[in-house]
Amino acid sequence: MTYCVGILVRAGLVMISDTRTNSGVDNVNTFRKLYLFEQPGEAAMALAGAGDLSVIQSILSMVTEGFPNPETGEVERLLDTVSMFKAAQLVGRAMRETSRAAQQNGEGGLSDTQILLGGQRKGRRLRLFMIYPAGNFIEASDDTPFLQIGEHKYGKPILDRAVTFETDLQSALKLGLISMDSTLRSNLGVGLPIDLAVLPRDTQRVELSHRIEAGDPYFEDLRQRWSEALRATHQAIPKPPYEGIAESVELVPARRR
Amino acid sequence: MTYCVGILVRAGLVMISDTRTNSGVDNVNTFRKLYLFEQPGEAAMALAGAGDLSVIQSILSMVTEGFPNPETGEVERLLDTVSMFKAAQLVGRAMRETSRAAQQNGEGGLSDTQILLGGQRKGRRLRLFMIYPAGNFIEASDDTPFLQIGEHKYGKPILDRAVTFETDLQSALKLGLISMDSTLRSNLGVGLPIDLAVLPRDTQRVELSHRIEAGDPYFEDLRQRWSEALRATHQAIPKPPYEGIAESVELVPARRR
Numbered sequence: 001m002t003y004c005v006g007i008l009v010r011a012g013l014v015m016i017s018d019t020r021t022n023s024g025v026d027n028v029n030t031f032r033k034l035y036l037f038e039q040p041g042e043a044a045m046a047l048a049g050a051g052d053l054s055v056i057q058s059i060l061s062m063v064t065e066g067f068p069n070p071e072t073g074e075v076e077r078l079l080d081t082v083s084m085f086k087a088a089q090l091v092g093r094a095m096r097e098t099s100r101a102a103q104q105n106g107e108g109g110l111s112d113t114q115i116l117l118g119g120q121r122k123g124r125r126l127r128l129f130m131i132y133p134a135g136n137f138i139e140a141s142d143d144t145p146f147l148q149i150g151e152h153k154y155g156k157p158i159l160d161r162a163v164t165f166e167t168d169l170q171s172a173l174k175l176g177l178i179s180m181d182s183t184l185r186s187n188l189g190v191g192l193p194i195d196l197a198v199l200p201r202d203t204q205r206v207e208l209s210h211r212i213e214a215g216d217p218y219f220e221d222l223r224q225r226w227s228e229a230l231r232a233t234h235q236a237i238p239k240p241p242y243e244g245i246a247e248s249v250e251l252v253p254a255r256r257r
Numbered sequence: 258m259t260y261c262v263g264i265l266v267r268a269g270l271v272m273i274s275d276t277r278t279n280s281g282v283d284n285v286n287t288f289r290k291l292y293l294f295e296q297p298g299e300a301a302m303a304l305a306g307a308g309d310l311s312v313i314q315s316i317l318s319m320v321t322e323g324f325p326n327p328e329t330g331e332v333e334r335l336l337d338t339v340s341m342f343k344a345a346q347l348v349g350r351a352m353r354e355t356s357r358a359a360q361q362n363g364e365g366g367l368s369d370t371q372i373l374l375g376g377q378r379k380g381r382r383l384r385l386f387m388i389y390p391a392g393n394f395i396e397a398s399d400d401t402p403f404l405q406i407g408e409h410k411y412g413k414p415i416l417d418r419a420v421t422f423e424t425d426l427q428s429a430l431k432l433g434l435i436s437m438d439s440t441l442r443s444n445l446g447v448g449l450p451i452d453l454a455v456l457p458r459d460t461q462r463v464e465l466s467h468r469i470e471a472g473d474p475y476f477e478d479l480r481q482r483w484s485e486a487l488r489a490t491h492q493a494i495p496k497p498p499y500e501g502i503a504e505s506v507e508l509v510p511a512r513r514r
Contacts, residue, residue, distance in 0.1 A: 019379065066513035080511065153410030154414055156443045157443050158491070162487065162488060170497060171492075176489060178494075185417050208499050218497060218498050218499070219496075229493070230415065231419060232445070233483065233487070234483075237431055237479055237482050239431060240427055240442055
């Protein structure tokens with residue numbers, strides 16, 4: 001499995017992805033799942049995929065090298081698209097074609113691959129999309145400023161509680177890393193290293209692109225502080241006062257034959 | 258959906274369950290999913306189910322009223338079983354028969370129902386089992402002192418971090434409620450009220466059986482303290498130092514046709 005999260009705040013976009021892939025539990029590998037596309041000052045995009053690695057890598061090659069639009073016959077590439085909406089449509093079409101080919105070649109139904117695509121083209125809006133195998137997509141909004149793919153449940157509570165559209169970019173990155181940490185601890189299918197990218201709004205640049213390896217001092221410190229604070233917090237919460245309160249529950253009566 | 262957790266520590270057993278059931282999102286109801294069986298001083302058991310409510314209620318009726326053991330022909334009831342292992346086998350058999358009946362009546366495969374069964378009979382060990390639709394089961398151990406069924410991922414990180422076999426009973430209850438709170442916040446299929454039960458080891462009694470309704474002062478306070486502490490914690494973690502570190506990532510080169 002995989003865990004990827006994109007957080008779109010007023011100040012910009014954060015994308016974080018783990019790198020673990022596995023085919024069963026005995027064939028575990030490290031693969032990059034976060035890819036960056038940049039024409040500095042003109043366009044910057046980040047794409048992350050969860051699901052079938054062959055599908056993700058095919059899509060990546062298609063949108064990087066270009067493939068023909070069946071309507072116009074023109075070859076289209078991700079960095080040539082005029083808006084993020086067109087970019088999402090292009091990735092959606094690559095996804096649909098790859099899924100359809102896999103289906104025709106006997107792999108059965110649509111794959112469960114999902115893709116996050118975020119970024120901005122000069123003069124257009126910074127946007128973040130989640131693209132489904134059928135090629136359709138949804139967009140992050142001010143109300144729901146993050147999108148997750150893969151093993152998303154473990155790391156969702158902290159995002160639900162703490163991320164808003166007004167969260168600053170560094171805090172968004174920090175919260176994304178805390179969310180990733182919760183997932184790493186609870187699911188073996190998600191593992192280090194972690195790739196991350198930060199795209200500030202209206203710069204059309206990848207300001208930060210970094211890989212967190214095992215032993216990264218900041219991430220180790222974050223994990224330890226978070227663990228310690230959770231421990232201190234639950235210890236500081238008073239103990240439940242419910243002793244002896246039994247009247248509100250119906251007990252199944254004890255019976256003997 | 259549902260979320261139920263059983264925590265088995267040295268001091269005893271805690272069982273917590275929500276009460277929301279839904280058929281789609283427009284048919285939402287409250288149903289008890291945590292049931293207690295008690296012969297004070299002799300035997301005390303708690304049973305919680307997640308999945309198909311009709312399957313859970315059938316199993317409950319079968320093990321309460323008794324049903325024949327195909328090998329001996331004798332009618333067996335949960336409170337008549339001589340050990341928790343036999344009790345788990347009985348629930349497993351009820352589960353298998355109910356699942357098989359549903360299958361034969363055209364409902365397709367085995368249901369995805371799961372059951373937690375914990376408790377103790379005098380002179381025997383306090384045990385906690387998770388029972389699968391096929392009737393087989395696994396047991397909580399000193400290494401993994403909790404078992405979860407239903408929507409278990411949101412609330413797993415706090416348990417992974419904080420619960421050990423040496424956790425005291427009140428803290429186990431508190432941690433179970435924090436785990437439930439994380440699930441409530443992130444999944445609409447899990448809702449108040451919450452039922453909980455505490456069975457101290459070697460008492461064969463349900464010491465505490467309580468329903469937490471909306472507005473319960475302790476639970477409201479716990480939720481608020483937890484939220485505030487999480488906020489304070491992530492705010493106290495230093496900001497990421499990664500600015501400008503871009504050398505370790507391969508950028509897909511910008512290209513123009």
